[in-house]
Amino acid sequence: MKMTIFASLAFRNLLRNRTRTLITLSAISFGCIGLILVGGFFEDTFLRLREGQIHSVYGHLQVHKQGFSTRGKTSPFEFLLEKPQDIAAFIKDDPNVALVTPRIGFSALLSTGETTYGVFAQGVDPKGEDQLATLDGVRHAEKGIAVFEGQDLEAENSYDIVVGKGLADTLNLKPSDRVTLLVTTVAGGLNALDLTVQGIFFSASEEFDDRGIRIPIRTAQSLLRTDKVQTLVVCLRKTEDTDRVLNSLRDRLTAQGFEVELIPWYEMADFYRRVVQLYRRQFHVLIIIVSGIVILSIFNSMNMAITERTREIGTIMALGYRRSEIQQLFVAEGFFLGLIGGLLGLLGGILSGSIISALGIPMPPPPGGTAAWTAAIEIKPYLLWTALIVSLISSIISSFYPARKAAHLVVAEALRHV
Amino acid sequence: MPLLQVDSVFKDYKLGKTTVHALRGVNLAVKKGEFTAIAGPSGSGKTTLLHLIGCIEVPTEGRIFIDGKDVTSLDADELADFRLTHLGFIFQTFNLIPVLTALENVEFPLFKHAVPKAERVKRSMELLDTVGLSDYAKHKPEELSGGQRQRVAIARALVTRPQLVLADEPTANLDHDTGAQILQLMKAINKRHGTTFIFSTHDPLIIEQADRTIHIVDGVITTD
Numbered sequence: 320m321k322m323t324i325f326a327s328l329a330f331r332n333l334l335r336n337r338t339r340t341l342i343t344l345s346a347i348s349f350g351c352i353g354l355i356l357v358g359g360f361f362e363d364t365f366l367r368l369r370e371g372q373i374h375s376v377y378g379h380l381q382v383h384k385q386g387f388s389t390r391g392k393t394s395p396f397e398f399l400l401e402k403p404q405d406i407a408a409f410i411k412d413d414p415n416v417a418l419v420t421p422r423i424g425f426s427a428l429l430s431t432g433e434t435t436y437g438v439f440a441q442g443v444d445p446k447g448e449d450q451l452a453t454l455d456g457v458r459h460a461e462k463g464i465a466v467f468e469g470q471d472l473e474a475e476n477s478y479d480i481v482v483g484k485g486l487a488d489t490l491n492l493k494p495s496d497r498v499t500l501l502v503t504t505v506a507g508g509l510n511a512l513d514l515t516v517q518g519i520f521f522s523a524s525e526e527f528d529d530r531g532i533r534i535p536i537r538t539a540q541s542l543l544r545t546d547k548v549q550t551l552v553v554c555l556r557k558t559e560d561t562d563r564v565l566n567s568l569r570d571r572l573t574a575q576g577f578e579v580e581l582i583p584w585y586e587m588a589d590f591y592r593r594v595v596q597l598y599r600r601q602f603h604v605l606i607i608i609v610s611g612i613v614i615l616s617i618f619n620s621m622n623m624a625i626t627e628r629t630r631e632i633g634t635i636m637a638l639g640y641r642r643s644e645i646q647q648l649f650v651a652e653g654f655f656l657g658l659i660g661g662l663l664g665l666l667g668g669i670l671s672g673s674i675i676s677a678l679g680i681p682m683p684p685p686p687g688g689t690a691a692w693t694a695a696i697e698i699k700p701y702l703l704w705t706a707l708i709v710s711l712i713s714s715i716i717s718s719f720y721p722a723r724k725a726a727h728l729v730v731a732e733a734l735r736h737v
Numbered sequence: 738m739p740l741l742q743v744d745s746v747f748k749d750y751k752l753g754k755t756t757v758h759a760l761r762g763v764n765l766a767v768k769k770g771e772f773t774a775i776a777g778p779s780g781s782g783k784t785t786l787l788h789l790i791g792c793i794e795v796p797t798e799g800r801i802f803i804d805g806k807d808v809t810s811l812d813a814d815e816l817a818d819f820r821l822t823h824l825g826f827i828f829q830t831f832n833l834i835p836v837l838t839a840l841e842n843v844e845f846p847l848f849k850h851a852v853p854k855a856e857r858v859k860r861s862m863e864l865l866d867t868v869g870l871s872d873y874a875k876h877k878p879e880e881l882s883g884g885q886r887q888r889v890a891i892a893r894a895l896v897t898r899p900q901l902v903l904a905d906e907p908t909a910n911l912d913h914d915t916g917a918q919i920l921q922l923m924k925a926i927n928k929r930h931g932t933t934f935i936f937s938t939h940d941p942l943i944i945e946q947a948d949r950t951i952h953i954v955d956g957v958i959t960t961d
Contacts, residue, residue: 321848321849323848324841324844324845324848328834328836328837331836331837332836334836335835335836630830630832631832631834631835633832634826634828634832634834635834635845636817637791637793637820637826638820638821638826638845638846638893639817639818639819639820639821639822639824639846639849639897640817640821640849641813641814641817641818642813642814642817643814644849730793730794731788731793731794734788734793734828734832
């Protein structure tokens with residue numbers, strides 16, 4: 320009952336000096352909007368980087384022969400998957416799996432006639448990779464890996480090659496140029512093939528763009544003289560399902576007697592992990608800054624209110640209200656400021672975020688990337704909660720001292736206050 | 738036993754390095770149902786005496802008993818509770834809460850009592866009726882005249898059914914006629930309900946209305 324009148328009183332007192340309340344509310348809402356927009360921009364960057372890397376380099380899961388992750392780097396050809404079609408068919412039966420596509424990775428020398436350069440080559444299934452590269456749910460982006468000059472690989476067994484943007488620049492390659500790829504075969508012999516540059520690509524990884532080439536998998540297999548593959552790249556319908564599907568597949572593949580190991584994308588995407596860590600830290604700093612703004616604006620507003628209402632506070636205490644109740648009254652005012660300002664901020668954040676997302680923010684190539692991109696604001700529920708909780712907690716903290724000051728006024732002096 | 742007993746009360750204030758002796762050995766007893774004026778010039782100690790009786794301040798020395806209770810021994814919270822249950826206040830500047838309506842201002846002290854809403858509104862409306870303002874229940878203080886505001890303040894002072902109502906120069910901010918009406922209203926309530934009133938004033942015409950007048954000069958009671 321007492322709390323009802325206190326809440327009502329606190330609320331009405333906010334309407335008393337409307338300009339001041341409006342300024343304080345604006346400060347709080349702008350702080351919230353800032354948090355939501357910056358946090359949403361970071362989330363969009365994470366999403367884009369994550370999906371970009373999944374849909375160009377890693378897939379959601381990679382299946383290798385047991386032992387590949389520990390010893391595969393030094394002797395990759397000892398860890399090739401036998402009967403990859405059987406494993407692929409088994410994995411494809413899982414309803415969460417959208418695609419299984421084979422790859423074989425190897426080091427090679429790429430020669431233009433004048434220059435020879437060490438490259439990292441991937442034998443890929445063009446159709447599978449095209450499907451893998453398709454991005455769903457990322458605004459202003461369609462492909463994880465995109466051929467921007469010439470064309471992508473088409474047939475499984477053509478003598479075509481696509482090269483990364485950095486590599487094309489280094490070797491001055493253009494579509495329809497002829498190159499020679501020199502490799503060590505699985506058995507240890509030498510082999511070479513003449514190939515035609517079909518296109519130039521960029522992916523979410525600058526490292527891959529600088530040294531990477533792709534050729535059709537059948538061509539790669541005949542070059543390396545093998546019918547095995549190194550990796551099965553698994554693409555899921557939803558990134559969020561990665562862990563669940565990983566565990567279930569791992570168990571079921573083992574039960575079927577396949578000697579394989581499964582690696583989720585996040586264990587491979589080291590760069591993504593570091594970016595997230597860095598941005599999250601920056602976001603925490605922003606939370607501190609916004610809390611500071613909210614605390615100072617409410618503190619100032621409450622202090623002025625208390626000076627103006629000294630005699631009223633004296634009266635309420637003379638009527639029989641305790642000091643602690645006066646304190647509650649002013650903390651309630653601060654709480655309402657935080658709540659209303661926070662809610663307005665959420666509304667403003669969602670609205671401005673949607674507008675900015677629709678327009679898109681033109682961005683230069685990100686660290687580790689080669690292509691300019693268009694950013695958006697990805698508003699996650701946790702951002703809204705964070706913004707609201709920051710404004711509520713800051714408002715309670717900032718009204719605490721002024722409220723305490725009000726509660727410790729000397730009644731007789733407060734009554735004499737003009 | 739008197740309702741109020743003030744025993745050898747002294748009150749000093751520190752003003753920088755000097756000490757002001759506002760009250761110097763005041764003794765006073767007021768019986769239930771009295772309508773008492775405390776008269777004296779500005780700075781004589783009237784307000785200080787009312788604040789001490791009203792448990793708003795504590796004496797430097799001496800004891801004050803209200804309804805047999807030694808209020809000088811209570812802590813801040815106990816004093817607040819005592820004010821709520823035993824005392825009513827009327828101020829010179831009315832001191833209504835500006836954001837509340839007349840009815841809510843009257844109700845305000847009852848929010849701390851466990852009075853059901855219906856009873857709270859009924860009691861407050863009856864009092865607004867007693868002071869002649871039942872048509873103004875929804876008005877904010879700024880929409881009322883000085884005399885009307887003081888009537889609301891009187892209703893607020895009475896709503897908890899206190900034994901003692903203290904009024905510090907209740908007519909000083911009102912014109913003479915309105916002041917006289919306010920005093921008549923207080924007196925009528927005193928006669929009808931037996932509520933004890935102690936009010937301070939320096940207006941001779943108001944003093945005439947009192948059943949008993951205590952004169953105070955320089956912190957000492959001169960005539961009673």
